[in-house]
Amino acid sequence: MALSAQQIPRWFNSVKLSSFITATQCGKHFQRPGRTLLHGFSAQPQMSSDNCFLQWGFKTYRTSSLWNSSQSTNSSRQEIGSAQSTLLPSMNEQTQKTQKIPNFDSELSLEALDDLPPVSPLQPVSEEEAVQIIADPPLPPDTFTLRDYVDHSETLQKLVLLGVDLSKIEKHPDAANLLLRLDFEKDIKQILMFLKDLGIEDNQLGTYLTKNYAIFSEDLENLKTRVAYLQSKNFSKAHIAQMVRNAPFLLSFSVERLDNRLGFFQKELELSVKKTRDLVVRLPRLLTGSLEPVKENMKVYHLELGFKHNEIQHMITKVPKMLTANKRKLTETFDYVHNVMSIPHHLIVRFPQVFNTRLFKVKERHLFLTYLGRAQYDPTKPNYISLDKLVSVPDEIFCEEIAKASVQDFEKFLKTL
Numbered sequence: 001m002a003l004s005a006q007q008i009p010r011w012f013n014s015v016k017l018s019s020f021i022t023a024t025q026c027g028k029h030f031q032r033p034g035r036t037l038l039h040g041f042s043a044q045p046q047m048s049s050d051n052c053f054l055q056w057g058f059k060t061y062r063t064s065s066l067w068n069s070s071q072s073t074n075s076s077r078q079e080i081g082s083a084q085s086t087l088l089p090s091m092n093e094q095t096q097k098t099q100k101i102p103n104f105d106s107e108l109s110l111e112a113l114d115d116l117p118p119v120s121p122l123q124p125v126s127e128e129e130a131v132q133i134i135a136d137p138p139l140p141p142d143t144f145t146l147r148d149y150v151d152h153s154e155t156l157q158k159l160v161l162l163g164v165d166l167s168k169i170e171k172h173p174d175a176a177n178l179l180l181r182l183d184f185e186k187d188i189k190q191i192l193m194f195l196k197d198l199g200i201e202d203n204q205l206g207t208y209l210t211k212n213y214a215i216f217s218e219d220l221e222n223l224k225t226r227v228a229y230l231q232s233k234n235f236s237k238a239h240i241a242q243m244v245r246n247a248p249f250l251l252s253f254s255v256e257r258l259d260n261r262l263g264f265f266q267k268e269l270e271l272s273v274k275k276t277r278d279l280v281v282r283l284p285r286l287l288t289g290s291l292e293p294v295k296e297n298m299k300v301y302h303l304e305l306g307f308k309h310n311e312i313q314h315m316i317t318k319v320p321k322m323l324t325a326n327k328r329k330l331t332e333t334f335d336y337v338h339n340v341m342s343i344p345h346h347l348i349v350r351f352p353q354v355f356n357t358r359l360f361k362v363k364e365r366h367l368f369l370t371y372l373g374r375a376q377y378d379p380t381k382p383n384y385i386s387l388d389k390l391v392s393v394p395d396e397i398f399c400e401e402i403a404k405a406s407v408q409d410f411e412k413f414l415k416t417l
Contacts, residue, residue, distance in 0.1 A: 145166075145167070145170055146166040146167075146169065146170045146175075146176060146179070147166060147167075149176075149180060150166070153179075153180060154184055155179060155180075155182050155183065155184045155188060156179060156180075158184050158188075159179070159188075159209065162192075162202075162205050162206050162209065163203070163205065163206020163207065163210075164206050164209045164210050164213070165206070165210045168210050169210060169213050172213075175213055178213070178214070178216065178217060179213065179216075182216055187216060188216055190220055191215060191216055191218075191220065191223075192205065194220060194223060194224070195208065195244075198227065198237075198240065198241055198244060199237060199238065199240070199241025199244075200241060200244065200245065204245060208244075208245065208248050211248040211249075212248035212249055212252065214252060215251065215252060218251070218252060222254075223251050225255060226251050226253070226254070226255055226258065227240060227251070229255045229258060229259070230243075230258070233262065233277065234277065235277065235281070239277075239281045242281065242284075243280070243281060243284035243287075244284075246283075246284050246285070247284035247285050247287065247288050249288045250284055250287060250288055253287070253288060258287060261280075261286065261287045261291075262276060262280065262287070264291065265279060265280065265286060268294075268295075268298070269312075269313060269316065270309070270313065271313065271317070275317055278317070279316070279317060279320055282320050283320035283321060283323070283324075285324065286320070286323065286324070289324065293323070293324050293327075294323045294324065296327060297322065297323055297324070297325065297327065297330065298312065298323075300327055300330055300331065301315075301322075301330075304331060305330070305331070305334050306345065307345060307349070311345065311346075311349045314349055314352075315349055315352035315355075318352055318353075319352045319353060319355060319356050321356055322352060322355050322356070325355060325356070329355075329359070330355060332359055333354060333355055333357075333359050333362070334348070334355075336359060336362065336363065337354055337362065337387070340366075341366055341375070341377060342377070343377050343387065347377070347379070347387065348387070350387075351386060351387035351388045351391075353387070353388060353391060353392060354387050354390075354391055357391040357392075361391065362390070362391060364414060364417070365390055365391075365398060365403075366390070367413075367417065368403060368405075368410055368413050368414075369385065369402070369403060371413060372403055372404070372405060374402075374403060374404070377390075385402055389401075389402055390402070395407055395410065398410075
């Protein structure tokens with residue numbers, strides 16, 4: 001049936017849409033470069049039917065005469081037939097393995113490119129295409145475990161053999177990126193040899209590195225310089241090893257900071273050089289922790305608890321942890337010992353270990369002695385019980401030698417509290 005001049009544009013638009021959809025389906029048989037619709041590119045299709053190339057011929061055909069109302073219906077049909085006869089391949093041409101596809105008009109190509117649906121991530125990829133894909137190494141996700149990387153990292157494998165607990169290290173966001181970038185032979189081995197020469201035993205390396213894995217980011221010469229500084233202050237090799245074990249971050253601090261800390265405690269507490277050295281050997285965290293708790297506790301002992309400066313000196317040299325103890329714990333312990341048990345300052349100074357004891361333990365034993373009528377803490381009277389014995393001995397000795405009662409009686413009494 002002949003088409004009128006008004007029907008031709010609508011007919012051609014429907015043919016154009018149908019040809020584009022079919023051409024997209026045919027494009028699946030082409031190699032990947034053939035999917036590019038930019039002008040000047042050609043593809044090598046593997047032809048499966050005449051209809052495929054017929055649709056390609058319709059898609060690439062473009063004439064202004066179809067849109068010109070001055071042309072007759074017959075001339076329009078002749079142009080379309082001429083285009084079909086020109087673009088349709090012969091049967092012999094279809095049997096060839098490769099054939100160039102006509103170049104598209106640039107304007108049509110851009111329109112088609114905009115309308116082209118995105119490539120699905122589920123679309124199959126050939127082996128040849130797969131081997132050409134170069135992917136960047138994946139970064140560790142926000143939530144992951146280093147255990148997943150152990151099989152692929154020689155560094156992590158050897159750290160595990162040393163006793164390093166990766167489950168604790170991975171809690172730090174920067175730990176994974178640091179360890180996965182390190183080479184064991186180049187970056188880690190020299191640090192391990194340094195620590196062993198310092199006095200850290202093989203069975204202690206795992207615990208140390210779990211706490212201070214960041215030592216691998218330190219320069220070896222800087223570490224040696226810090227050890228040399230401590231030696232210049234007459235710290236023995238055994239003392240340095242003890243300090244490094246008890247304060248794993250000690251060697252991560254600069255010489256300037258270490259020197260400032262030693263100077264602070266010697267000046268603030270008015271201690272001799274030897275007593276200052278003994279103080280930090282027993283509690284090396286004083287060199288690595290914050291100074292604010294220390295300053296606050298010094299004020300508490302002097303202003304709130306009423307101890308004299310020389311009394312504070314004596315107590316902290318015997319129990320260095322008093323410098324970093326919790327302020328509330330200090331005040332509650334002092335209030336109970338001094339105001340409830342009626343023990344004066346000078347006796348507390350002689351036995352400052354009471355500040356390092358859990359308050360409920362002091363209460364339980366004092367109440368039991370009071371129940372038995374043996375709560376006597378005055379050294380000038382008979383049956384005197386010192387604070388040292390009250391808080392330092394185990395329950396068996398406390399009951400047998402101090403309370404003169406059985407452990408069962410003590411346990412029964414505790415149930416009444």
